[in-house]
Amino acid sequence: MAKLVLGCIADDFTGATDLANNLVRAGMRVVQAIGVPQASARPLGGQRGHEVPSVGAELPPLDADVDAVVVALKSRTIAPAEAVAQSLAALRWLQAQGAQQIYFKYCSTFDSTPQGNIGPVTEALMDALNCDFTIATPAFPDNKRTVFKGYLFAGDVLLNESGMQNHPLTPMTDPNLVRVLQAQCTRKVGLIDYAVVARGAAAIDERIAQLKAEGVAIAIVDAVSNYDLLSMGPALAKMPLVTAGSGVAIGLPANFGLAPSSQASALPKAGGRTAVVSGSCSLATNRQVQDFIQRGGAAMAIDPLRIAQGVDVATEVLAWAAPLIDKGPVLVYSTADAGAVKSVQGKLGVEEAGALVERTIAAIARGLVERGVRQLVVAGGETSGACVQALGIAQMQIGPQIDPGVPWCHARSDAAPETGLHIALKSGNFGSDDFFTKAFAVLG
Numbered sequence: 001m002a003k004l005v006l007g008c009i010a011d012d013f014t015g016a017t018d019l020a021n022n023l024v025r026a027g028m029r030v031v032q033a034i035g036v037p038q039a040s041a042r043p044l045g046g047q048r049g050h051e052v053p054s055v056g057a058e059l060p061p062l063d064a065d066v067d068a069v070v071v072a073l074k075s076r077t078i079a080p081a082e083a084v085a086q087s088l089a090a091l092r093w094l095q096a097q098g099a100q101q102i103y104f105k106y107c108s109t110f111d112s113t114p115q116g117n118i119g120p121v122t123e124a125l126m127d128a129l130n131c132d133f134t135i136a137t138p139a140f141p142d143n144k145r146t147v148f149k150g151y152l153f154a155g156d157v158l159l160n161e162s163g164m165q166n167h168p169l170t171p172m173t174d175p176n177l178v179r180v181l182q183a184q185c186t187r188k189v190g191l192i193d194y195a196v197v198a199r200g201a202a203a204i205d206e207r208i209a210q211l212k213a214e215g216v217a218i219a220i221v222d223a224v225s226n227y228d229l230l231s232m233g234p235a236l237a238k239m240p241l242v243t244a245g246s247g248v249a250i251g252l253p254a255n256f257g258l259a260p261s262s263q264a265s266a267l268p269k270a271g272g273r274t275a276v277v278s279g280s281c282s283l284a285t286n287r288q289v290q291d292f293i294q295r296g297g298a299a300m301a302i303d304p305l306r307i308a309q310g311v312d313v314a315t316e317v318l319a320w321a322a323p324l325i326d327k328g329p330v331l332v333y334s335t336a337d338a339g340a341v342k343s344v345q346g347k348l349g350v351e352e353a354g355a356l357v358e359r360t361i362a363a364i365a366r367g368l369v370e371r372g373v374r375q376l377v378v379a380g381g382e383t384s385g386a387c388v389q390a391l392g393i394a395q396m397q398i399g400p401q402i403d404p405g406v407p408w409c410h411a412r413s414d415a416a417p418e419t420g421l422h423i424a425l426k427s428g429n430f431g432s433d434d435f436f437t438k439a440f441a442v443l444g
């Protein structure tokens with residue numbers, strides 16, 4: 001069995017990659033598992049869903065020699081009881097692999113409702129781990145998320161002025177995280193404030209003892225810089241459970257004697273053909289598509305209305321790409337500006353348009369890999385989920401970072417049975433304008 005030290009449970013897919021990326025940069029070798037590994041699934045290249053394995057079901061062993069595993073769930077906005085069940089299933093599997101410490105990862109904007117799911121999942125994990133005290137902090141200064149006096153800032157404004165107050169699923173109208181988390185918890189929630197954090201690990205230890213004596217079981221921790229996150233690290237060494245955004249991860253590898261090294265991000269040698277598929281319509285992705293085209297890259301747009309008319313767009317695209325993929329990266333995109341997307345959604349419906357495009361791009365991604373593409377960039381969070389599923393990817397080894405939050409990964413896939421493939425999953429707003437060109441240079 002691999003020597004797993006840190007077992008992580010992430011409440012969404014691109015958030016899992018973000019955490020894995022931070023751990024790799026801090027010196028850990030990391031794989032991301034897509035859902036809880038299932039005994040019934042094929043160990044490599046099989047499709048694994050997000051079902052919860054029954055208690056007592058055989059737990060498949062970890063198939064990699066790594067320091068940390070991040071199990072990617074999709075539990076952020078589902079019913080609390082279901083989020084708890086999935087998280088406990090992930091915990092059981094991580095414990096079976098020997099994980100010494102558990103990290104529950106949520107969004108750096110603390111996305112949740114008064115029902116959860118951060119509070120209920122945290123308390124269920126505390127119960128299961130017999131853990132009498134843990135922390136909760138979404139601080140991620142590299143991404144402009146800071147916590148001061150328990151108040152969460154996104155950039156220069158409080159959370160409830162950042163646009164998150166209008167989020168369709170998890171509107172965040174209160175920036176005070178002690179209050180927000182207390183509303184979701186039966187245990188008492190407290191605060192380790194900046195005056196303590198600034199004095200380092202010993203002061204944090206002292207404050208934890210004081211909070212425990214006051215009956216507090218979960219503490220929001222202030223952090224406004226990476227220095228704060230690093231000085232928090234030693235105080236977390238003995239906690240069976242840490243709950244946080246991805247920022248706190250940078251202080252943990254040192255507790256296990258691990259330091260940043262290029263070895264942590266080493267992947268098998270890259271080869272084969274190169275391609276980008278993009279279903280993201282974010283502003284950043286629109287710029288990235290334009291940049292690729294302006295540089296003279298071979299690109300083909302997909303029209304959702306033609307897919308809806310029953311045209312076999314995937315076959316058309318693969319025929320177009322066949323003579324081009326030997327010459328350099330090809331780009332296939334449905335990326336469009338807000339006006340065009342609205343018009344398509346008006347005709348097809350939001351869900352139907354999204355599902356049609358995701359299915360088509362996923363089929364194209366699989367077709368490209370079957371035709372020899374071994375370095376694939378996917379743009380779009382939902383689009384990434386669809387492509388990973390179509391490629392039968394169950395786990396990904398995390399490699400070097402292309403841009404903050406987006407690493408190259410290596411995965412086995414039954415579409416690339418001998419070598420597997422390198423894949424980068426870019427969530428909408430991440431990445432510089434030249435991302436689709438730069439990504440391949442990073443691997444090269």
Ligand code: ADP
Pocket residue numbers: 279280281282285304334335336340341344345353354355356357358379380381382383384426427428429
């Ligand atoms: P992001 O990470 O930018 O949010 P996602 O892939 O998560 O990207 O979401 C984009 C959604 O928009 C997907 O469901 C995708 O299928 C859909 N979509 C992509 N292109 C179009 C388009 N031209 N018209 C309508 N919907 C589209």
